[in-house]
Amino acid sequence: DVKVTQSSRYLVKRTGEKVFLECVQDMDHENMFWYRQDPGLGLRLIYFSYDVKMKEKGDIPEGYSVSREKKERFSLILESASTNQTSMYLCASSLRFGSKNTRVDSPLHFGNGTRLTVT
Amino acid sequence: DAKTTQPNSMESNEEEPVHLPCNHSTISGTDYIHWYRQLPSQGPEYVIHGLTSNVNNRMASLAIAEDRKSSTLILHRATLRDAAVYYCILRDPFGASEKLVFGKGTKLTVNP
Numbered sequence: 001d002v003k004v005t006q007s008s009r010y011l012v013k014r015t016g017e018k019v020f021l022e023c024v025q026d027m028d029h030e031n032m033f034w035y036r037q038d039p040g041l042g043l044r045l046i047y048f049s050y051d052v053k054m055k056e057k058g059d060i061p062e063g064y065s066v067s068r069e070k071k072e073r074f075s076l077i078l079e080s081a082s083t084n085q086t087s088m089y090l091c092a093s094s095l096r097f098g099s100k101n102t103r104v105d106s107p108l109h110f111g112n113g114t115r116l117t118v119t
Numbered sequence: 120d121a122k123t124t125q126p127n128s129m130e131s132n133e134e135e136p137v138h139l140p141c142n143h144s145t146i147s148g149t150d151y152i153h154w155y156r157q158l159p160s161q162g163p164e165y166v167i168h169g170l171t172s173n174v175n176n177r178m179a180s181l182a183i184a185e186d187r188k189s190s191t192l193i194l195h196r197a198t199l200r201d202a203a204v205y206y207c208i209l210r211d212p213f214g215a216s217e218k219l220v221f222g223k224g225t226k227l228t229v230n231p
Contacts, residue, residue, distance in 0.1 A: 097212035110162030
């Protein structure tokens with residue numbers, strides 16, 4: 001069965017700390033995504049990556065950076081955590097269209113999320 | 120990004136069919152229609168997706184209008200475990216980003 005694993009389920013950090021959120025997938029997917037989810041705002045895309053060392057900004061990249069050194073791992077970095085970054089963070093992965101001879105769109109597979117609290 | 124419109128909430132009784140509607144009047148020819156659901160305290164879960172033809176899988180059926188401007192997710196016999204927020208999303212795999220843009224979704228309540 002497909003699996004996307006986020007390193008922590010719950011995390012509490014202090015304002016100004018550097019925070020790393022890790023995500024690993026075991027499906028050999030090219031695409032990986034980081035979303036945050038807040039009440040009333042739904043899921044918003046922070047960053048995504050379509051290949052190793054490749055990244056693109058999503059809708060709300062400010063205050064975040066990402067790292068994709070290996071295909072299976074996608075890290076979200078909060079350089080200096082702030083209280084407005086308290087949220088649920090969700091990682092996802094998918095096949096890139098056309099890879100592995102697929103000619104149809106592939107779904108996203110999500111992890112169970114990391115609930116980050118910044119105090 | 121092409122947008123979708125869903126009712127904020129719907130209610131159903133256990134073991135009855137549920138039809139969740141979605142309008143996407145600005146859909147483009149290469150947009151796939153995806154459905155995801157999110158149970159409390161979990162990440163979104165893929166349900167089904169399609170391009171033009173109706174689709175069936177073990178979880179649900181997807182009925183796509185002939186003009187593709189609307190679609191309906193069908194749960195054939197709702198169970199209490201189907202209570203979740205259901206998201207209808209359009210994605211263009213030929214687009215520059217292949218990203219999914221989530222809306223607010225429909226909160227489904229299943230009554231015993």
